Amino acid sequence: MRPPRTLRLRLLPAVATVLLLATACGGEHAGGDLGGDGVGAASPASRTPVTAPPVDGVRITAVTLPATTPTPRPGASDWTVHADRPADDSGVSAAYEVTNDGKEALTYTVLFDFTTSAGEVMGNQWVTVRDVRAGRTVRGTVELGVLAPGASPVTTVKVAEVLKVPAAEAPARAGVCPASGIRVTADDGDAAMSLRVVGLRLENCGEKDYPLDGYPLLTLLDEDRAPVEGVRILHGGDSIATGTGYDDPPRAFTLKPGQSAVSGLVWRNTADAGTDPVNVPYVRIRARSGAAPVMIAPRLDLGTTGRLGVGAWKPAGR
Structure with a gap:
C-alpha cells in the first residue's frame, strides 16, 4: 500500500459545484455543449494552450480567460490603471482531457481549482466523467461560473484532485436506476x-x-x-x-x-x-x-x- 497522503476533504464547502457526465469513447467529449475542438462556445477571450503534465490521467490542455480592457479608475491613493473584466467571470474556462491508462473502465471525479496569479483559490468545480474505457481519452470543458463582486481575477486553472473508481461500481447518476434496482x-x-x-x-x-x-x-x-x-x-x-x-x-x-x-x-x-x-x-x-x-x-x-x-x-x- 502506498504511504498515506493528506487528502482534501470534500466536506469543505466549494464556491460552486458542477457535474459534467459523459459516456466515454476515444476522442469523444465530456459535457453537453462542446464544439469540434472540445472547448465549448466561442468567446471574445484569450485561449492559452497548457503543457503541464497530467495528474492521475487528467490534463488541462487550454485555459480561456475573458478579454480585459484597461480603464482608469481610482486606486487606494491615486489614479491607477486596472483591467476590467466581465462581472460574472463566466468567460473563464479550461479544456481538459482524461486518459485511462489502466486495464478496466473507470469513472473519474476531478476537482479543478481556479486561482489567481498569486495562487489564491477563487473557486473550484467538481467534474464527473463516467465510463472511460481502458486506453481511451475523453475531452471536455469546465467553467468557473459566477464569483463574488470584487473578487480577484482568475489567471490559472489546476487539477487539484482526482478520484477514480471502477465504472461498474460507480454510484448511478441521478435519474438512472441500476440493473439491481x-x-x-x-x-x-x-x-x-x-x-x-x-x-x-x-x-x-x-x-x-x-x-x-x-x-x-x-x-x-x-x-x-x-x-x-x-x-x-x-x-x-x-x-x-x-x-x-x-x-x-x-x-x-x-x-x-x-x-x-x-x-x-x-x-x-x-x-x-x-x-x-x-x-x-x-x-x-x-x-x-x-x-x-x-x-x-x-x-x-x-x-x-x-x-x-x-x-x-x-x-x-x-
Missing part, C-alpha cells in the same frame, strides 16, 4: 471540529420489494483500491459520538419501490503525535449480503483513531 449514494458529508459524518442513502428504484435488516457491509480501500488493514468498523454512530442520527439498533423492514433507507459513516480525525495518520480514499459498500458493490470516495481522514462507525439502515425520514 437499488441506487446507493453518499452525500458530501459534514464536519464539526474533529467529528466527521457522511450520510448514505439507498433508494429502491426497481419494481420489487427490497428487505433490509442490519448494517451496510464495508470494505475500506487505499488509493490503489486495495484493502486497508488495521481499521475497526464499529456498529452504530454512537460508537464514535452520540447525536449523529445513526445510533438506532438494526431492525428488519422492507423498502417498497420508490422508498429509501439511510445510514451513515461516523469518525474522528484526531491524531497522536509520532504516529502516522490513516487516510482511506475509497469505501466499497454492499447494502446487504450478496448485493452488488458500490464504491464511494468519502476520503476518510481517520487520524490515528483506527475506528470507523457505521449506522444501521433505517427508513428515510425516521
Whole structure:
C-alpha cells in the first residue's frame, strides 16, 4: 500500500459545484455543449494552450480567460490603471482531457481549482466523467461560473484532485436506476471540529420489494483500491459520538419501490503525535449480503483513531 497522503476533504464547502457526465469513447467529449475542438462556445477571450503534465490521467490542455480592457479608475491613493473584466467571470474556462491508462473502465471525479496569479483559490468545480474505457481519452470543458463582486481575477486553472473508481461500481447518476434496482449514494458529508459524518442513502428504484435488516457491509480501500488493514468498523454512530442520527439498533423492514433507507459513516480525525495518520480514499459498500458493490470516495481522514462507525439502515425520514 502506498504511504498515506493528506487528502482534501470534500466536506469543505466549494464556491460552486458542477457535474459534467459523459459516456466515454476515444476522442469523444465530456459535457453537453462542446464544439469540434472540445472547448465549448466561442468567446471574445484569450485561449492559452497548457503543457503541464497530467495528474492521475487528467490534463488541462487550454485555459480561456475573458478579454480585459484597461480603464482608469481610482486606486487606494491615486489614479491607477486596472483591467476590467466581465462581472460574472463566466468567460473563464479550461479544456481538459482524461486518459485511462489502466486495464478496466473507470469513472473519474476531478476537482479543478481556479486561482489567481498569486495562487489564491477563487473557486473550484467538481467534474464527473463516467465510463472511460481502458486506453481511451475523453475531452471536455469546465467553467468557473459566477464569483463574488470584487473578487480577484482568475489567471490559472489546476487539477487539484482526482478520484477514480471502477465504472461498474460507480454510484448511478441521478435519474438512472441500476440493473439491481437499488441506487446507493453518499452525500458530501459534514464536519464539526474533529467529528466527521457522511450520510448514505439507498433508494429502491426497481419494481420489487427490497428487505433490509442490519448494517451496510464495508470494505475500506487505499488509493490503489486495495484493502486497508488495521481499521475497526464499529456498529452504530454512537460508537464514535452520540447525536449523529445513526445510533438506532438494526431492525428488519422492507423498502417498497420508490422508498429509501439511510445510514451513515461516523469518525474522528484526531491524531497522536509520532504516529502516522490513516487516510482511506475509497469505501466499497454492499447494502446487504450478496448485493452488488458500490464504491464511494468519502476520503476518510481517520487520524490515528483506527475506528470507523457505521449506522444501521433505517427508513428515510425516521
